[in-house]
Structures are given as C-alpha cells and as structure tokens.
Amino acid sequence: MTALDIAKLKRDFPILERKVNGKRLVYLDSASSAQKPLAVLNAMDECHRNYYANIHRGVYTIAEEATAAFEAARRKVAQFVNAPRAEEIIFTRNATEAINLVAYSWARANLRAGDAIVLSHMEHHSNVVPWQMLAAERGVELRWIPLAPDFRLDLSNLDALLDGARLLAISAMSNVLGTINDIRPLADAAHAHGALVLVDACQYVPHVATDVQQWDADFIAFSSHKLLGPTGIGALWSRLELLEAMPPFLGGGEMIRDVRLDGFTTNDVPWKFEAGTPAIVEAVGFGAAVDYLSALGMDAVRAHEVSLTGYALEALRDRFGESLTIYGPTGVDRRGGAVSFLFDGIHAHDVSQVLDEDAVCVRAGHHCAKPLMRQLGVPATTRASFYLYNDEADVDALVEALAKAQKFFAV
Amino acid sequence: MAGLEDLYREIILDHYRSPRNRGELPVPPAHKVEGFNPLCGDEVVLYLDVDPESDMVRDVKIAGQGCSISQASTSMMSAAVKGRPLAEVRQLIRAFKALMSIHESKLEGDGEGDGSDLAAELAGVRLGDLEALQGVVKFPVRIKCATLAWNTLQQALDETAQAQA
Numbered sequence: 001m002t003a004l005d006i007a008k009l010k011r012d013f014p015i016l017e018r019k020v021n022g023k024r025l026v027y028l029d030s031a032s033s034a035q036k037p038l039a040v041l042n043a044m045d046e047c048h049r050n051y052y053a054n055i056h057r058g059v060y061t062i063a064e065e066a067t068a069a070f071e072a073a074r075r076k077v078a079q080f081v082n083a084p085r086a087e088e089i090i091f092t093r094n095a096t097e098a099i100n101l102v103a104y105s106w107a108r109a110n111l112r113a114g115d116a117i118v119l120s121h122m123e124h125h126s127n128v129v130p131w132q133m134l135a136a137e138r139g140v141e142l143r144w145i146p147l148a149p150d151f152r153l154d155l156s157n158l159d160a161l162l163d164g165a166r167l168l169a170i171s172a173m174s175n176v177l178g179t180i181n182d183i184r185p186l187a188d189a190a191h192a193h194g195a196l197v198l199v200d201a202c203q204y205v206p207h208v209a210t211d212v213q214q215w216d217a218d219f220i221a222f223s224s225h226k227l228l229g230p231t232g233i234g235a236l237w238s239r240l241e242l243l244e245a246m247p248p249f250l251g252g253g254e255m256i257r258d259v260r261l262d263g264f265t266t267n268d269v270p271w272k273f274e275a276g277t278p279a280i281v282e283a284v285g286f287g288a289a290v291d292y293l294s295a296l297g298m299d300a301v302r303a304h305e306v307s308l309t310g311y312a313l314e315a316l317r318d319r320f321g322e323s324l325t326i327y328g329p330t331g332v333d334r335r336g337g338a339v340s341f342l343f344d345g346i347h348a349h350d351v352s353q354v355l356d357e358d359a360v361c362v363r364a365g366h367h368c369a370k371p372l373m374r375q376l377g378v379p380a381t382t383r384a385s386f387y388l389y390n391d392e393a394d395v396d397a398l399v400e401a402l403a404k405a406q407k408f409f410a411v
Numbered sequence: 412m413a414g415l416e417d418l419y420r421e422i423i424l425d426h427y428r429s430p431r432n433r434g435e436l437p438v439p440p441a442h443k444v445e446g447f448n449p450l451c452g453d454e455v456v457l458y459l460d461v462d463p464e465s466d467m468v469r470d471v472k473i474a475g476q477g478c479s480i481s482q483a484s485t486s487m488m489s490a491a492v493k494g495r496p497l498a499e500v501r502q503l504i505r506a507f508k509a510l511m512s513i514h515e516s517k518l519e520g521d522g523e524g525d526g527s528d529l530a531a532e533l534a535g536v537r538l539g540d541l542e543a544l545q546g547v548v549k550f551p552v553r554i555k556c557a558t559l560a561w562n563t564l565q566q567a568l569d570e571t572a573q574a575q576a
C-alpha cells in the first residue's frame with residue numbers, strides 16, 4: 001500500500017484552489033457531499049462533447065459508445081464493492097432512492113401486517129422514513145436497536161429484536177457519530193432469524209474498501225456524490241435471484257421486454273429496475289470516480305483518514321478540553337471521519353457562521369438524523385468530516401477558527 | 412462582503428447572553444404558542460397575555476432554545492411588544508417582516524415595486540433596537556432565524572383573536 005501524497009492529490013480538485021473571503025477553502029463537509037476530481041469532470045465533459053446519445057436504443061456509433069460507457073460504469077461500480085456480477089448493480093438517483101426501491105418493490109410484495117422491521121437509532125432519515133411510510137400503510141412493526149453510551153449499537157437485546165423480523169435495515173457508518181457498525185455478525189444474526197439485511201452504506205463505501213460478499217447482506221445502498229462522483233446517481237446492490245423475484249419499482253421505458261394493450265412483461269435485471277432514460281453522463285462520472293479511488297487504493301484512503309481523524313480528535317481535545325463535547329467514539333478504532341460536536345454552549349449555526357469567515361466549511365444542524373439527535377438530547381451539532389483531500393493544515397484551520405468563535409461569543 | 416459584525420451587532424449579542432422576559436405564564440389567561448424552525452431545530456415558546464378590556468399586551472414570557480439570532484430576536488420581540496396595544500403590535504410585525512423582506516426581494520433582484528410597497532409598511536414605525544437585526548438580511552439562510560419569533564407572535568395573536576371571537 002502506497003501512502004497518499006495529499007499535497008499532490010489536492011491539485012486534482014479544482015475547487016480547492018478557490019478562495020472564499022480571501023481565504024483558502026477548507027472543505028470539511030464531505031460526509032454531506034464530496035468534491036470532484038478533474039478525472040470525473042473530464043470524463044463527464046468528454047461524454048457530453050464526444051459520444052453523448054441515449055442508450056440501449058440507437059444503432060448508430062455514438063449511441064453504441066454511450067451504451068458501452070454506461071454499462072462499463074456499472075461493471076466498475078460492481079467491482080468497486082466486489083459484487084459477483086455487474087447486473088447486480090442497479091443505478092438509482094441516490095442512496096435514498098435505492099432504499100425506497102427495496103421498500104416499494106421487495107417489502108410491499110413480501111411484508112404483511114404484523115411483520116417486523118428492525119432499524120437502529122443512528123439511521124439517517126432516508127433509512128427511517130421509507131419504513132415508517134410502509135409501517136403506516138401496511139401495519140408493519142418497526143423495532144429499534146438502541147445506542148450504547150459509547151455511541152455504538154447496544155446489541156444486548158438483538159435476538160429479541162430480530163425474533164419474527166423480516167428485515168434488518170442498518171447503517172454501516174453513521175453520518176453523525178462516525179461509528180462503524182460491524183455488518184457481518186449483524187447479517188449472520190438476522191439471517192439466523194430468517195430476516196433479510198439492507199445496509200445503508202452511503203457513508204461507508206466512499207471511505208472503506210467494501211466487499212458485499214464478505215458482508216453477506218441482501219441489499220446495499222450508496223450514492224455517487226459522496227464518493228467524488230456527480231449527484232443524480234446512486235446504486236443498489238442485491239443478489240441476482242432476489243432481484244429477479246422482485247416486482248418492478250417504477251414503470252416506463254427501458255424496464256419492459258414487451259408491452260401490449262392488455263399488459264407488459266419486464267426486462268431482465270438490472271434494467272427491469274431502471275425505468276426511463278437514466279443519468280447517462282452521471283454514470284460515466286460515477287465510473288470515473290471509482291476508477292480514481294481504486295487507483296489510489298481504498299486501503300490507502302482509509303489509512304489516511306484514520307490518521308487524520310486521530311489527529312483531529314486529539315487537536316480538538318487538547319485545545320478545547322471540556323468546552324467541546326464530541327458525539328461519537330473517542331478513538332479511531334471502528335470509526336469514520338465524521339466528527340460531531342457541541343462547542344462551549346455556542347449554537348451550531350453560530351459556530352459554522354463564524355467558521356465561514358475563515359472559509360472553513362462545516363455542517364450545522366440535525367444531519368438528517370432527528371431520531372438520533374433526540375436520543376443524544378441535542379437539537380443540533382456542528383460536524384466536521386474528512387476525506388482524502390484533507391490534511392493536518394485543514395484540521396489546524398478548523399481549530400483556529402473554533403478558537404475565534406469561542407472568543408467572539410465569550411460571555 | 413458582509414462581515415460578522417454586520418450579523419452579530421453588540422445589542423444582539425447582549426440579548427442573546429441576557430435574554431429578556433424569560434419564563435412562563437399561567438395558561439389561561441395567557442395563550443401559549445410554540446414555533447419551530449424544522450431546518451435547524453430552533454424553538455420558540457411564547458406566552459402571550461392580552462388584556463381583552465384594553466386590547467393591550469399585559470405580559471409576555473418566552474422559552475425555547477436555538478442560535479443567537481433566533482434567541483436574540485425573540486428577546487427583542489418580547490421587550491418591544493410588552494405593554495403595547497395590539498394594533499401597534501400588529502404594525503410592528505408587519506414592519507419587522509418588511510425589514511427582512513425588502514432586502515430579501517432586493518437580493519432576489521425583484522422589481523422596485525415590491526420594495527416601495529414594503530417601505531410603506533415601515534414608514535412611521537419606530538423599530539428601535541430591532542433595527543440591529545437588519546444585518547441578518549445579508550445572510551439569507553439566517554433570515555428564518557430572525558423571523559421565527561415574529562411568526563410565532565403572529566400565530567399567538569391570531570389564535571387569541573379567534574378565542575375571543
């Protein structure tokens with residue numbers, strides 16, 4: 001494994017050359033959405049300029065080229081998460097749509113009143129609300145894995161929660177706490193109870209080498225925009241047999257084999273789930289993003305983030321001690337690079353406003369995880385999150401800007 | 412570029428650090444209304460006691476939590492309306508919203524017409540300390556923080572009027 005050369009790599013991201021308020025941009029909001037390298041921008045530009053056409057239809061050269069590029073992107077994404085077959089990757093709009101696809105297709109075909117779905121208190125709204133909608137519609141019961149005091153899942157009652165459950169829908173990495181959940185044992189436990197497993201891997205796939213076969217889950221959802229790719233495209237991975245048995249989600253062009261006045265037959269997987277013209281150029285960008293990450297090596301990306309997160313946790317503790325409360329595991333073990341905190345009684349919005357003066361971009365608010373915020377007993381936190389293009393100078397800039405906020409709001 | 416001093420005027424920080432009229436009032440006679448900003452979780456709890464004889468705000472108390480702008484705006488609002496006749500309070504709400512939206516419409520590049528209509532709302536209303544909140548309009552995402560208290564007050568007035576009707 002070759003360590004990342006961050007100074008060199010930063011130059012791949014044109015936006016990082018931008019100045020805000022005369023200051024160097026310090027982008028610490030990658031958990032929300034990541035910045036894009038030139039490789040992605042160029043691949044998309046090249047598609048638009050040279051071989052853009054609708055896919056799977058035209059027999060002319062550029063339509064064939066566009067189709068080939070779209071399907072090549074599917075293979076790249078499949079390889080990136082070690083999926084056994086490219087057809088097992090379904091392109092969606094984002095992770096949210098991937099989860100909704102499972103809720104509308106698999107769950108509505110298979111779940112009945114009285115069935116249970118197990119979720120956790122650390123889920124993003126996109127892995128909560130689709131199940132609440134289903135629960136309201138079908139009388140499905142939702143059960144919750146609670147949070148332990150160390151900001152990890154409290155699994156002491158897992159067997160009881162899984163008893164009679166049909167699905168475990170769980171995040172691989174919390175976008176608020178940074179906590180990494182160990183998926184394999186959870187999947188084994190769920191399967192032992194006859195439940196399927198959906199993993200919200202939206203925060204995990206961009207930062208840690210992912211092997212869907214090792215996880216042995218049944219559905220995995222993630223988004224392109226958090227892993228250096230464009231918005232407007234995401235992916236659902238599932239096992240081919242499962243996908244083949246599921247009814248279609250959206251109806252329209254592309255997802256059909258034949259349409260007659262009295263009905264239709266569906267196309268093969270994955271196209272069965274890709275109704276309408278997909279995000280073609282975005283798929284090309286998604287493919288370029290995983291190529292970029294694979295070339296660097298996900299183990300090197302992870303190693304860099306572990307070291308930087310460790311540096312940040314220590315720097316924040318050293319400088320601010322008791323006046324800064326971190327919501328998340330205190331060490332780098334089984335933890336990602338999202339660091340949420342409350343700072344000296346200063347509201348998260350005021351903190352991020354002062355930080356913006358120094359071009360330090362952090363997130364303030366509930367991070368689309370209101371049930372979790374309620375468990376933590378805080379209305380909002382400030383969150384800094386790191387990616388491969390961040391370095392210790394970025395953490396230092398964060399610490400200095402926080403010191404400024406503390407002075408500004410000092411009572 | 413608008414600086415932090417434009418947003419966080421000294422008087423705002425003062426209201427944030429030492430909020431006026433914090434507490435609760437017995438319901439009834441007071442009316443209780445809660446306002447939320449779902450985007451950032453800011454919360455305003457307003458107790459409004461209106462004297463039906465004189466149509467005056469007899470007393471007002473506030474609770475809740477949120478950022479400095481929402482909490483300072485709430486505190487300033489409470490100080491501004493306490494002991495005032497309802498007609499003046501309504502005028503103040505309109506004037507305050509105009510103060511916020513004149514700039515909003517300017518920011519969005521709307522026609523002149525809007526601006527002058529809103530300016531009419533402001534004419535003759537003394538905003539006093541509240542003018543310190545004017546800087547907020549240069550920070551569009553924070554406007555909702557400043558207007559939360561006033562929307563909650565509007566709701567309290569409407570509900571009080573309904574209850575008396």
Ligand SMILES: Cc1ncc(COP(=O)(O)O)c(C=O)c1O
Pocket residue numbers: 031032094095096097124126127171173174175200202203223225234368
């Ligand atoms: C853990 C987690 N799940 C799901 C999502 C939803 O992703 P998207 O908005 O791309 O659908 C996010 C995005 O913030 C997330 O952090």
